[in-house]
Amino acid sequence: NAGVTQTPKFRILKIGQSMTLQCAQDMNHNYMYWYRQDPGMGLKLIYYSVGAGITDKGEVPNGYNVSRSTTEDFPLRLELAAPSQTSVYFCASSYSGGRDYEQYFGPGTRLTVT
């Protein structure tokens, strides 16, 4: 199993550009999550999904969109990138809603918006 994979690893965007961060898992997990990690801070939940076709906002959803058309994939879309979106983005998945189930994290995508 590859686990949770994320692409790209690094990206520099200009203000106003758009991009999609890819996340895929091959563990047949129902739950998938997107987090951002800012310097000196913990992880903030952006969006999450409890299954294909079902997504919901987390703590910091503004400026982002997600979709979940398959169990395996959970892409995060940034429209009109802003410097405040400079961060490290982590995707995670778990079999179910956390109780007795671990979250598995991807390697992260480091995004800089200038």
Add this chain to the structure above:
Amino acid sequence: ILNVEQSPQSLHVQEGDSTNFTCSFPSSNFYALHWYRWETAKSPEALFVMTLNGDEKKKGRISATLNTKEGYSYLYIKGSQPEDSATYLCAFETNNFNKFYFGSGTKLNVKP
């Protein structure tokens, strides 16, 4: 927005010292409390998932306790080793759609 607080922010100990950190979280809407170990340039790795008041979990030299009534969890490391150097994160999972709220972590540095 939920507040999950971890203390201390950072800790420097000598090899062989035992140490502990605290995670404070709201006592309402509790579903589970998670501990993660996060090494620099890697992804967070799950240590424990704790669900019941009074839970104690152990993995090698690392153990954790949970008090859901007063809203705190302790993580203990016995006989710290340099390879224990990492940031230790806790996350509070709500019973409202299983949302996760992370603390900002305790950064542990163990000197040989």
